[in-house]
Amino acid sequence: MKSKQTAFVLATLVAGFSASVPAADTGFYGYLSAGQSQSDRKDEADRALTGAGATAFTSSMDDADTAWKIQAGYRFNKNLAIEGGYAKLGELAYRAVITAPAAETGVVTLDIDGWNLDVVGRLPFNDSLTGFAKVGAFVYSLDYQCTGTVYCGTASRSASGTSLHYGLGVDYAFAGNWFARAEYEVFTKVGDSMSADGATGTSQEDVRLGSVGIGYQF
Numbered sequence: 001m002k003s004k005q006t007a008f009v010l011a012t013l014v015a016g017f018s019a020s021v022p023a024a025d026t027g028f029y030g031y032l033s034a035g036q037s038q039s040d041r042k043d044e045a046d047r048a049l050t051g052a053g054a055t056a057f058t059s060s061m062d063d064a065d066t067a068w069k070i071q072a073g074y075r076f077n078k079n080l081a082i083e084g085g086y087a088k089l090g091e092l093a094y095r096a097v098i099t100a101p102a103a104e105t106g107v108v109t110l111d112i113d114g115w116n117l118d119v120v121g122r123l124p125f126n127d128s129l130t131g132f133a134k135v136g137a138f139v140y141s142l143d144y145q146c147t148g149t150v151y152c153g154t155a156s157r158s159a160s161g162t163s164l165h166y167g168l169g170v171d172y173a174f175a176g177n178w179f180a181r182a183e184y185e186v187f188t189k190v191g192d193s194m195s196a197d198g199a200t201g202t203s204q205e206d207v208r209l210g211s212v213g214i215g216y217q218f
Contacts, residue, residue, distance in 0.1 A: 033213020065090030
């Protein structure tokens with residue numbers, strides 16, 4: 001079943017910053033995280049296949065994959081930071097077995113990566129645990145590959161653009177300057193919509209990412 005996009009309301013976490021900020025609350029940091037991405041594009045692919053003339057087929061979508069990212073940021077104080085970096089959102093695969101009017105098995109793979117830049121609002125709960133919300137931009141690249149001859153249209157395609165990126169998470173400080181991070185993010189409307197017959201376009205849908213990682217405050 002296709003997951004429906006959860007509407008996030010990002011509350012303002014920055015209010016009344018102090019003029020005097022402890023050194024531990026400022027400075028550069030970096031982290032590496034990994035998790036699972038998910039983007040269900042099956043409905044759009046099915047519609048395009050029908051538009052291309054397929055009248056009888058079965059299809060499936062491998063809509064999740066391992067993803068990872070590497071990020072760097074700067075904390076202005078305990079409530080506000082800016083961060084960005086590279087995200088590899090993994091590979092998705094759509095498979096269709098067409099039986100009419102022409103028999104063919106087609107496989108479409110989508111590979112997605114890009115660069116993000118975000119403003120991060122932070123809310124410390126105690127000396128170790130901090131919640132955060134982020135919002136920014138994701139500059140993406142999507143590679144589309146289709147195997148088959150009858151229904152593929154242009155077999156090799158690509159899309160690029162800038163989309164809205166937002167997320168929520170927590171940091172847990174431990175062992176000096178080290179911290180662990182868990183977060184959930186949404187990269188909105190990645191890709192471009194397919195034409196009615198599937199001959200052009202790469203499909204467009206949100207990519208959701210849940211991840212955990214480890215970082216260091218310099």
